[in-house]
Amino acid sequence: MAQRIIISLGILLMVVFIRLMNPDQLSADGDVLIIDAMHSAEAPKGLDDEIWRQLRPIQVPVEGRGELSRAGEYVNTRAVYTDDSIYFYLQWKDPTRSITKQSWQFDGNRWFHMSGNEDRIALLFEITRIDKFASRGCAATCHSPADLSKEQWRLATSRASEKGDLWHWTAARSDPYKYADDGWLTVAGNPSGSYRKTGRRNDAGSGGDINNQTEDGLRPLYIQDPGRKPSATGFLLQEDAVKIQDYSMFKPGDVIPFRLPVKPDGSRFDVKAESRYHNGHWNVLLHRKLNTGHEDDVIFNPKKRYSFAMAVFDDSGDDHSKATKALLLIFRH
Amino acid sequence: MAVTDQQCKKNISGVLIAVLGLEQVIANLSKPEIRTDAISWHRFSGGLNLVLLVLLFLSGSVMAFYYSPIPGTAYDSVDFALFSLPFGETIKGIHHYSWNILLVVMGLHLVRAFVVGAYKPPRQLVWISGVILLVIVPMFIVTGDLLPWDQKGYWSTRVRLSIIQSIPFIGDLAVRFLQGGPLTGIVALTRFYALHTLFLPGLLLLLMGIHFHFIRYRGLSEPLFGEEKSVRRISFLPGILNRWLILFIIVSVALGFISHYWTVPLGDPADPTDSSYIPKPEWWVLFLNQLVAIFKGSLSVMGTVIIPGGLFGLLAALPFLDRSAERDPARRIVVMIIAAVILFGMTGLSLMGYIEHFVSTGKQ
Numbered sequence: 001m002a003q004r005i006i007i008s009l010g011i012l013l014m015v016v017f018i019r020l021m022n023p024d025q026l027s028a029d030g031d032v033l034i035i036d037a038m039h040s041a042e043a044p045k046g047l048d049d050e051i052w053r054q055l056r057p058i059q060v061p062v063e064g065r066g067e068l069s070r071a072g073e074y075v076n077t078r079a080v081y082t083d084d085s086i087y088f089y090l091q092w093k094d095p096t097r098s099i100t101k102q103s104w105q106f107d108g109n110r111w112f113h114m115s116g117n118e119d120r121i122a123l124l125f126e127i128t129r130i131d132k133f134a135s136r137g138c139a140a141t142c143h144s145p146a147d148l149s150k151e152q153w154r155l156a157t158s159r160a161s162e163k164g165d166l167w168h169w170t171a172a173r174s175d176p177y178k179y180a181d182d183g184w185l186t187v188a189g190n191p192s193g194s195y196r197k198t199g200r201r202n203d204a205g206s207g208g209d210i211n212n213q214t215e216d217g218l219r220p221l222y223i224q225d226p227g228r229k230p231s232a233t234g235f236l237l238q239e240d241a242v243k244i245q246d247y248s249m250f251k252p253g254d255v256i257p258f259r260l261p262v263k264p265d266g267s268r269f270d271v272k273a274e275s276r277y278h279n280g281h282w283n284v285l286l287h288r289k290l291n292t293g294h295e296d297d298v299i300f301n302p303k304k305r306y307s308f309a310m311a312v313f314d315d316s317g318d319d320h321s322k323a324t325k326a327l328l329l330i331f332r333h
Numbered sequence: 334m335a336v337t338d339q340q341c342k343k344n345i346s347g348v349l350i351a352v353l354g355l356e357q358v359i360a361n362l363s364k365p366e367i368r369t370d371a372i373s374w375h376r377f378s379g380g381l382n383l384v385l386l387v388l389l390f391l392s393g394s395v396m397a398f399y400y401s402p403i404p405g406t407a408y409d410s411v412d413f414a415l416f417s418l419p420f421g422e423t424i425k426g427i428h429h430y431s432w433n434i435l436l437v438v439m440g441l442h443l444v445r446a447f448v449v450g451a452y453k454p455p456r457q458l459v460w461i462s463g464v465i466l467l468v469i470v471p472m473f474i475v476t477g478d479l480l481p482w483d484q485k486g487y488w489s490t491r492v493r494l495s496i497i498q499s500i501p502f503i504g505d506l507a508v509r510f511l512q513g514g515p516l517t518g519i520v521a522l523t524r525f526y527a528l529h530t531l532f533l534p535g536l537l538l539l540l541m542g543i544h545f546h547f548i549r550y551r552g553l554s555e556p557l558f559g560e561e562k563s564v565r566r567i568s569f570l571p572g573i574l575n576r577w578l579i580l581f582i583i584v585s586v587a588l589g590f591i592s593h594y595w596t597v598p599l600g601d602p603a604d605p606t607d608s609s610y611i612p613k614p615e616w617w618v619l620f621l622n623q624l625v626a627i628f629k630g631s632l633s634v635m636g637t638v639i640i641p642g643g644l645f646g647l648l649a650a651l652p653f654l655d656r657s658a659e660r661d662p663a664r665r666i667v668v669m670i671i672a673a674v675i676l677f678g679m680t681g682l683s684l685m686g687y688i689e690h691f692v693s694t695g696k697q
Contacts (some may be wrong), residue, residue: 018595020616021433031609032601129409134601135484135610302417303596328601 032135032307033325036332037086039077039302044080044087046274047285052078052089062092062312064208064321072322075312079168081331086300087287090310094119095275099234101172101259104212104220108252111219116310118172120313120320121284122133125298125329127163127184127304137326138309141185143198154187156199165298166200167271169284173209173261176232180286181207181264186294203296205266209259210238220244220256238262267294302331339508362570369565371553372576378442384581385435386541388588389473390534392428395534400480401527408602415599418694426592427585432474434588436617439467447672450660451554457652459551462544464649469537471617476529479522487603490614491517496625496637517605557660604650620679621684626689685695 035058044051057076076091100116124138126211132140141157141164157164164185168174182203189199202208212220222241224230231237237259270292274285288298300306306329311322350359370376399414401407409505415425443463446452452460475493478486494512567573604610614622621641628636632673647654655668662669 016432017437018430020590021430074690129412129602131602132604132606135607303422304412304416305598305601305602 028169031325032328033058033323034328034330035060035079035308036079036330037081037302038332040082040273042078043082043085044089044285044287047089047276047283051080053103055080055089055091057091060310060327061324062310062321063324064319073312075310075323077310079329081290081300081302085185085287085289087285088123090121090282090284090286092121092282092312093280094277094282094314095280096315097282099172099175100315101257103258104256105231106250106252106254106256113258114255117315117317118170119282119315120168120170121282122169122311122313122320123167123180123286124185124309124311125165125167126308127296128161128166130157130162131159133164133309133326135326136306137307138311138322141163141309154188154198155185157186160187162186163166165296167286169271169273169275170284171275171277171282172235172257173259174207174264175273175275176235176237176261177207177264178273178275179264179269181208182268182270182288182297199206201296203267203270203294205268206262207262207264207266207268209261212236212241212256212258212260219247220258222260223256232261236260267292267296270294270297300331302333305330350673359570362574363568365549365569366566367569367573368554369567370556372567372573376445376633377580378438378445380577381438381584382435382442383577384584385431385438386537387581388427388431388585389435392424392431393474393530395424395426397530402480402522404482404522404603407480407522408599411481411483412599415597422596423589423592426595426597427588429597430588430591432470432477433617435470439470443467443648446554448662448669449554449557450662450665452652452655453658453660454652454656456547456551456554457545459547461649462540462547464645466537466540466544467648468645469533469540469560473529473533473537474615475619476525476533479517479525480529481523481599482603483600484603484607485600485612487517487605488610489614490521492612499633500638501634530659554660591688613690614686616687619690620682623682623686623689626686 038055040051055078057078059074059111060077061072061074063073066067073093075288076089078089080087080089098116098119100114101118105114105159106112124141126133131142134308141155166182166183166185167180169180184201184203186201212222214221221243222236222238223244224236225240225242229238238260241260271288273287276283288297290302292299298306308327308329310325311320312326313320350356372380396411396414399410399418401410411425414421416422418424423605446460446463456649476488479490480486494508497511498508500507511521511524513524527649621636622638625633628634628640655665657665659665
């Protein structure tokens with residue numbers, strides 16, 4: 001009997017001791033916010049899955065500068081993973097659903113770009129280690145010190161060996177195809193494209209969008225193919241578009257989208273999305289395979305911890321609110 | 334039972350021994366005979382210590398193949414070895430859990446030796462060499478902590494170096510020697526790596542050799558009760574060695590499973606500019622940490638040097654302080670009470686430290 005008690009106590013002590021030996025499993029380093037990814041045997045079935053109600057959201061504080069320097073805003077973040085994929089449920093307050101993205105409007109005489117941009121959210125993970133990313137978050141990649149003018153800000157890493165995995169959900173351009181544009185981040189100096197001064201690169205494959213404008217840039221070039229049902233209501237996709245043959249058919253007040261989403265494919269289409277704008281809030285579900293097999297993506301190993309960063313864009317092209325703390329993703333078993 | 338030449342030559346191992354010319358070595362190892370009461374379940378700690386030390390050496394050797402002792406690459410090399418290599422987590426886990434358990438088992442070994450008065454003549458030097466060994470192991474931990482170049486290791490090292498620096502007269506010199514300059518950078522990492530993988534293992538082997546030498550020639554302690562010195566005896570080879578190998582296999586498999594299911598965490602990469610990071614002391618150093626916290630300012634030397642050094646000196650000098658031949662703990666009341674007070678104090682300080690760093694912060 002005494003021997004059994006000693007053995008039982010020994011086993012209990014061993015378990016306690018193992019926990020004591022691994023305090024890092026339970027805590028974050030320094031001023032870091034932990035996002036727990038809980039394991040689920042089954043994949044969540046969209047935004048309405050019961051599992052999201054069971055999880056307590058982590059409030060990720062976000063704050064921008066200038067007009068966006070509103071303290072007290074946050075992104076409610078939940079994460080779940082299965083044996084195969086990882087899911088992020090992101091919810092944030094946004095009084096207006098912005099999907100204009102400089103759409104064309106006809107005033108009876110000429111076409112002009114409407115004011116207004118789009119809502120977006122972006123996540124950044126490390127593919128290879130980015131110096132100080134774990135302790136500073138995206139401040140290590142966004143070179144935006146207060147004494148530098150906005151035009152000089154760059155999203156880039158400091159060395160070619162540092163690579164980030166950028167998931168970019170955009171309400172006007174990627175949402176129609178239910179994905180987040182999957183890119184990657186390296187040193188500044190992209191030789192082509194609109195991001196030539198940043199370190200942003202597109203993953204292999206197709207996607208993104210094209211500008212809907214004539215060569216002189218004075219009016220739209222495409223319109224919804226009248227013979228096709230729009231693939232995404234309220235949007236003009238490149239695959240649904242045809243060239244405008246007769247501009248006289250437009251009436252004052254007619255609106256045509258300026259940016260035409262291109263059908264995504266390949267590694268660029270790795271991060272799938274589902275969204276809902278409801279009651280002044282965006283609800284976005286992003287999910288991806290833990291290992292896509294693509295070298296331009298981070299590989300999620302549930303035994304590791306992953307630093308990441310987050311930024312929210314409210315009806316904005318460049319201005320954004322970023323997470324004020326470095327974020328750490330920990331897979332719970 | 335000793336292995337005879339005939340037995341050796343009957344099987345493959347016998348042939349191998351003959352080919353390698355190890356007959357004399359085997360014969361010498363077969364000569365020592367040990368009482369069977371010395372291999373009972375409550376006297377396993379010495380053998381288990383050796384198992385853990387061998388596991389530490391083996392796992393450390395494998396990890397060294399993949400380690401790069403440069404601040405810019407050290408973390409990535411550990412990350413690669415831990416998560417990208419087959420069984421990487423198991424090897425790292427065995428290394429991690431082994432040193433933790435080693436500290437506990439060495440503590441138990443010491444407590445048992447103390448309680449049964451194993452430091453009494455003629456085994457004084459067995460005790461002293463054992464106490465010195467007990468001090469060497471934390472040095473491995475201190476030097477090994479920096480090697481992954483993660484936040485915890487980096488900032489824990491910075492704290493330890495600042496404590497060492499506060500030691501009067503030799504503090505600055507010691508830190509200059511360890512760090513190789515004013516910063517904890519590439520020279521410090523190289524020196525810690527060299528200490529961890531070359532100097533300290535060499536010192537450990539030397540001390541273990543001395544410890545075993547004294548055990549061999551001063552003998553294991555007799556049973557406390559009963560005078561049956563003529564109990565059954567078994568030879569070191571194969572009797573003891575086989576049992577040790579079985580223990581080695583059991584411990585290896587157990588630690589392998591533990592490492593697989595409780596993967597050793599790798600913290601965030603070190604950021605020497607991130608002064609917001611406050612390292613939490615490890616369980617084994619909680620009481621020392623509390624001493625440092627209690628004695629501040631001009632009294633800090635009490636917590637950093639005098640009390641820890643005094644305890645070590647007391648332990649090492651025990652055979653000369655308690656010189657009576659009496660080994661029965663019930664008849665060594667004064668010594669036992671002093672030891673109990675010290676143990677109680679250490680446990681109390683550790684609990685205080687645990688509450689301060691792991692409970693009241695609310696971060697755990």
